[in-house]
Amino acid sequence: MGEKMLALVFHGPGNLKLDDVEKPQARPGELIVEVKAAGICASDLRVFKGERSAKEGIILGHEVIGTIAEMGFGVDGFHEGDRVTLYPVVSCGLCFFCREGYPSICPDKRLFGFEYDGAFADYMRIPKEVVGRGNVLKVPETISDEEAALTEPLACSINGIETLKLQVGETLLIVGAGPMGLLTMKVARASGAGRIIVSELRKDRLDVARAMGADVVVNPKDGDVASMVKEETDGLGADAALVSIGSPAAALDALRAIRKGGRINFFAGFPPATVIALDPNLIHYGLVTITASQNSTLTQFRRALTLMETHRVELKDIVTHRYPLKDALKAFEGRLSLEGLKYELFPRF
Ligand SMILES: [Zn+2]
Numbered sequence: 604m605g606e607k608m609l610a611l612v613f614h615g616p617g618n619l620k621l622d623d624v625e626k627p628q629a630r631p632g633e634l635i636v637e638v639k640a641a642g643i644c645a646s647d648l649r650v651f652k653g654e655r656s657a658k659e660g661i662i663l664g665h666e667v668i669g670t671i672a673e674m675g676f677g678v679d680g681f682h683e684g685d686r687v688t689l690y691p692v693v694s695c696g697l698c699f700f701c702r703e704g705y706p707s708i709c710p711d712k713r714l715f716g717f718e719y720d721g722a723f724a725d726y727m728r729i730p731k732e733v734v735g736r737g738n739v740l741k742v743p744e745t746i747s748d749e750e751a752a753l754t755e756p757l758a759c760s761i762n763g764i765e766t767l768k769l770q771v772g773e774t775l776l777i778v779g780a781g782p783m784g785l786l787t788m789k790v791a792r793a794s795g796a797g798r799i800i801v802s803e804l805r806k807d808r809l810d811v812a813r814a815m816g817a818d819v820v821v822n823p824k825d826g827d828v829a830s831m832v833k834e835e836t837d838g839l840g841a842d843a844a845l846v847s848i849g850s851p852a853a854a855l856d857a858l859r860a861i862r863k864g865g866r867i868n869f870f871a872g873f874p875p876a877t878v879i880a881l882d883p884n885l886i887h888y889g890l891v892t893i894t895a896s897q898n899s900t901l902t903q904f905r906r907a908l909t910l911m912e913t914h915r916v917e918l919k920d921i922v923t924h925r926y927p928l929k930d931a932l933k934a935f936e937g938r939l940s941l942e943g944l945k946y947e948l949f950p951r952f
Pocket residue numbers: 644645646665666755756
């Protein structure tokens with residue numbers, strides 16, 4: 604029997620447990636990372652709620668910073684103690700979609716926290732095939748653990764904005780001011796967005812959006828979002844909209860609030876079996892482009908690190924809750940209540 608460690612294990616929908624599991628040991632070509640911080644993602648909540656599938660018995664978590672604790676035989680380019688983060692998408696690299704630059708829709712894609720054991724643990728194993736693909740990236744010293752654990756969501760935000768083809772000076776509507784909506788707002792700002800309008804039902808989150816630099820905040824409870832956006836844009840509508848919440852009302856608000864020829868990114872996943880009734884002429888006569896993004900590419904992941912290293916985005920205010928790993932269930936409960944923004948877990952609190 605080897606050493607044990609603590610890990611948050613998925614035992615089926617609604618069933619997460621803190622288990623004592625075998626501490627991984629490096630086999631040839633592998634890295635063992637001692638986890639410093641790991642963020643709870645909306646996708647972890649979806650797995651917990653049964654809205655998204657993950658392998659039973661898997662350790663959740665894919666937003667991670669850690670240090671290399673052990674190196675297997677034959678690993679080059681790293682040293683014990685290196686601070687690293689992990690690009691969690693492991694795609695085949697060979698299929699049509701991989702070659703077209705869309706690893707997230709590779710049919711053979713495997714994700715940490717879904718198919719590979721993830722980061723809500725004292726240690727995580729990086730298998731040989733993942734080390735060999737360049738998914739492990741060194742983190743510059745100037746980026747704190749707390750921020751470095753945001754590399755993956757930040758990369759997703761970069762993907763969200765790039766998918767929208769946002770132009771410098773354009774007006775962007777962000778629907779949903781959760782952690783991802785706000786993180787993406789920061790990327791939009793860094794990318795030269797002109798006016799940023801944020802729509803959100805929770806007043807506390809609208810206040811945060813305003814404090815983080817939104818030019819205009821609107822609450823669907825106060826009236827028609829499309830009308831409010833048009834009032835702010837000389838009757839034109841937003842150039843682009845990013846839907847950062849999986850609700851039909853939010854998607855329809857965005858569709859009606861953009862200008863003719865505008866673009867929409869369905870950035871958040873929707874619960875299974877969601878149906879939206881929409882007027883197709885809104886799209887046809889409006890010449891609307893509907894697009895979507897998920898995850899990120901490895902190059903966007905690298906650029907997320909550069910954005911943090913150069914302080915083009917400041918992320919300290921995104922992380923609102925910090926928990927020791929042993930209180931992971933409490934952290935999930937808090938995050939599910941929509942209290943605050945990003946929650947991070949720390950094995951050594
Ligand atoms: Zn994530």
